[in-house]
Amino acid sequence: MTSTIFCSGNTAAALAFRHAGVEVLALYPITPSTAAAEALALDVRDGLLDAEIIPVEGENSAMTACMGASLAGVRTATITSSQGLLYMAQQVFAAAGMRLPVVILDSTRAISAPLNVNGDHGDAMAMRAAGCIQLFARTAEELYDLTLIAFPLAETVRLPVMVCYDGFSISHTMTRVAVLSEDDARQFVGVYRPADALLALDAPRTFGPVCGPHFYTEARYSQRLALASSLAIFAELGDAYAARSGRAIRTLDAYQTVGADDIVVLLGSTAGTMRGVIDRLRETGRAVGMLSLACYRPFPEAEVREALQGAARVIVLDRSDDMGAPQGPLCTDVRSALYALPAKRPHVTGFIYGLGGRELLPDEAMKIFSLDDDPTLSGSESATYLQVRR
């Protein structure tokens, strides 16, 4: 059973934290995620959430505080953006290596310089190798869903989960959001029972020890296996969540892809705008579709390959650049997944768009389905900037 509220993504995120019963939050507010941190502070003040908020002096400390709390055996989370996530980076890798189930919300925002507080995926993509499970919400409602799922996912796989939601187009946009009751949500999330806790005095352990060449490779390998195993657990949790909310949560959403000649692949809120574009093109008889990924790390390689294999052309939209690489990060992954096809691989074209809050307009989105009409867009094997004034 769900009830609806009219709220921003930040409010939906804070509500999911409350519904999940987070016990320790280490927060250093940063635009565009600030309102979520504020809402949680009010929840704690008003007795709606029984959590300890640690107001830290920076994001590096936010993550170390989360790691300490997580090691002590409580449900732990933080919220950040952009520079904050980068400042936190060192500890995000460490939390993943120590296999700590910290939930990190990232309201995705461009990285300085030049300084920009608006949305793109530069911050999240800089963390894609950290070893976290990385989820991308398409709407505020899905942000609520994914954040609730993030806790049992993190605690089962024993890895940090980063839930990414677009700055402003999700964080600040108010829409109708259907949420679970707190009891229902709490039942879904379950009680966190850490397998090994620092404060288990009868069986104390050392976490993050020094580890030479004789074990480091094995530690990394087991981390890779854990990350890979999370896809199946995410699918199970998605089904369990659907039973309560009536909303299916899958690793990827294929929209009009069956029999499509051209399929666009993307992450995040642009899926909303793109859906309208697909509908319009379908009305004119164009066989076009869209694949949007809720789970980016681990990359659902087999599912992506299956969804795209029948297409003649795949167009990948990256909302960040992987400087110096042939393509943006998502395009690199998609190409790599398709390379395993034995024959007749779809042709892949990659575009960089939406940087620093430059939201994709429907006309611009239309263009990517008519590549042959525009010499500045067609013919390139490396990433092409879609909206740039050259």
Add this chain to the structure above:
Amino acid sequence: MRTFAFRFHARGNHGMVTSAEIFARQVDATGVYASMTPHFGAAKAGEPITVDVRISANPIMEVHPIIAPDMIIVSDQTLLALPEVRAGLSEETVVLLNSRMLPSYLAREYGLAHVAALDATGIALAAVGRPYPNIALLGALVRLTQNGIVPKAGFPLEVARAVHEHFGGGSRLLATSNLRAFEQGYDRVQRSDTAAAPSAPRVPHSVSRARASELSFGASLARLSEAFVPTTGAWSTAQPIVDMDKCEHCLFCWPLCPDKAIAVSAEGKLTGIDHDACKGCGICAAVCPPKFSAITMKEKLE
């Protein structure tokens, strides 16, 4: 109902995000769908901001800025000078303006087809005692949606209740005075309809600015008014005027200007004000020694 797109143009601190939020929330409460997206950067008081509100019978999926608004709500008439405010206006668009002028005059003056006007600042000053035009404009907006845009009987009353509730956390006086501003906005808005076709740029991503090939490396700046940085000139309600006969070039103003808007020659002489970079804070006039009084602040005309 079809989808309606409302674009709010305001300055930071006018309270227009609050108005847009109350409006969208109450539209959503009628059962149809609404979405509200504020667009602002590192917003400061006086900075032009935009808020998009969409309402529709179906769930709203698109997240891009509104390109062709059915209505724009402008909380400061001087904002109409900005190309992004006029962007996408058509002969169908209704323009709701905070202005003391008659709508027929405003329609002629700005070349607009459908103008609704209201002295929202005047109403706010009288009712609330503060120059926030947001709630009176909300009243006017709700009135303008009564011709079938929000097809729900009793909608104005529900928004009025929401206004009262929103300010109820402050004080009973704040709640009742804002309710009065809302009611007066609803009652006093005047409308003029002609068949003019407004000349409007179709500006997708703000105003056309420098190309990548024209940027200095690292997007570094020599002057704040360089093409790729948003100019602050449109923020100001007053601008400094230098009387060059009185200026003794002491340059007290120069280091204190937060926007590097004081132009100084290589010889160390003040040569003028860069009005594109000035946001009208008045610091220069305040620090100009009284014995010279070379810089005075002049209110911008409506």
